[in-house]
Amino acid sequence: MEGQSRTKVVLLACGSFNPVTNMHLRMFELARDHLEDTGQYRVVKGIISPVGDGYKKKGLIEACHRLEMARLATENSDWIIVDSWESLQPEWVETNKVVRHHYDELAAEQNDDDVDTVKYSKKRPVSLLSGCPQLMLLCGADVLESFGQPNLWKQEDINEIVSFYGLVCVTRSGSDPHKFIQQSDTLWKYRRNIHIVHEWVTNEISATHVRRALRRSQSVRYLLPDTVVDYIKVHHLYTAESEQKNADVVLAPLQRYTGSN
Numbered sequence: 001m002e003g004q005s006r007t008k009v010v011l012l013a014c015g016s017f018n019p020v021t022n023m024h025l026r027m028f029e030l031a032r033d034h035l036e037d038t039g040q041y042r043v044v045k046g047i048i049s050p051v052g053d054g055y056k057k058k059g060l061i062e063a064c065h066r067l068e069m070a071r072l073a074t075e076n077s078d079w080i081i082v083d084s085w086e087s088l089q090p091e092w093v094e095t096n097k098v099v100r101h102h103y104d105e106l107a108a109e110q111n112d113d114d115v116d117t118v119k120y121s122k123k124r125p126v127s128l129l130s131g132c133p134q135l136m137l138l139c140g141a142d143v144l145e146s147f148g149q150p151n152l153w154k155q156e157d158i159n160e161i162v163s164f165y166g167l168v169c170v171t172r173s174g175s176d177p178h179k180f181i182q183q184s185d186t187l188w189k190y191r192r193n194i195h196i197v198h199e200w201v202t203n204e205i206s207a208t209h210v211r212r213a214l215r216r217s218q219s220v221r222y223l224l225p226d227t228v229v230d231y232i233k234v235h236h237l238y239t240a241e242s243e244q245k246n247a248d249v250v251l252a253p254l255q256r257y258t259g260s261n
């Protein structure tokens, strides 16, 4: 298929990025190769959206640092960018609202004169605006599987993400996204909008492992871009103390059900 007739895609990855690792960056490259290999898509942009401090995850350091590290990590990429909107919101923002925000931005770029129609439209089929790239949420299989965790995600949000936008999911060891989709009626219904990317070179890098190594003064070189390693060192990030942040606080998505904080 000629490049022109392919659907343009923008990939959006939401997460803590605490800190950003080489695997987060690999996830984008793997997803782009996979989608373009189908012959149907042309991936034009990747967006990293670090979660705001209101997410209250244990050990989550300030958004300004996570944002800056993600910026350093992507400075040599010609297609992956970092967006600060989500991380600057005073309260935690549900992922579906982040996806909507970015879709509205893309649609507004496409239709300069019709921004209000786009922003306030309640209808959100991907075909709403012809010429607008399709926005897909990019995640690892652990996030897909978290859709099944009781009281974590709203069913209607999962529905909107997989029906209107689409999902690209990179396998992680210990996960079986195909089985998970098969066992969920919603995900099965929209399985054609869910692209599973198999990572053959299984990579166990996780931000949790990186933070643990840093607390023990072990090297994290080659797990993160050098610029990020240097930034962590200069700012003395990821200590035993920072790992205790939010230790007694309920994760924001769960607060919706427990009413606690």
Ligand SMILES: Nc1ncnc2c1ncn2[C@@H]1O[C@H](COP(=O)(O)OP(=O)(O)OP(=O)(O)O)[C@@H](O)[C@H]1O
Pocket (backbone or CB within 6 Å): 013, 014, 015, 016, 017, 018, 023, 024, 027, 138, 139, 140, 141, 142, 143, 170, 171, 172, 203, 204, 205, 206, 207, 208, 209
């Ligand atoms: N090794 C990996 N393989 C596939 N996906 C990954 C990998 N590491 C992170 N991701 C994905 O990157 C996104 C952002 O992840 P996140 O910031 O939570 O990183 P993490 O390494 O999983 O963090 P933590 O260890 O703190 O849970 C998520 O969609 C996550 O599934």
Ligand SMILES: O=C(O)c1ccc[n+]([C@@H]2O[C@H](COP(=O)([O-])O)[C@@H](O)[C@H]2O)c1
Pocket (backbone or CB within 6 Å): 014, 015, 016, 017, 051, 055, 057, 093, 094, 095, 096, 143, 152, 153, 154, 157, 253
């Ligand atoms: O929108 C939701 O209901 C929702 C519920 C749980 C988690 N999320 C998002 O999923 C991402 C998970 O990141 P992490 O680091 O906790 O794996 C993060 O961006 C959260 O905002 C989103």
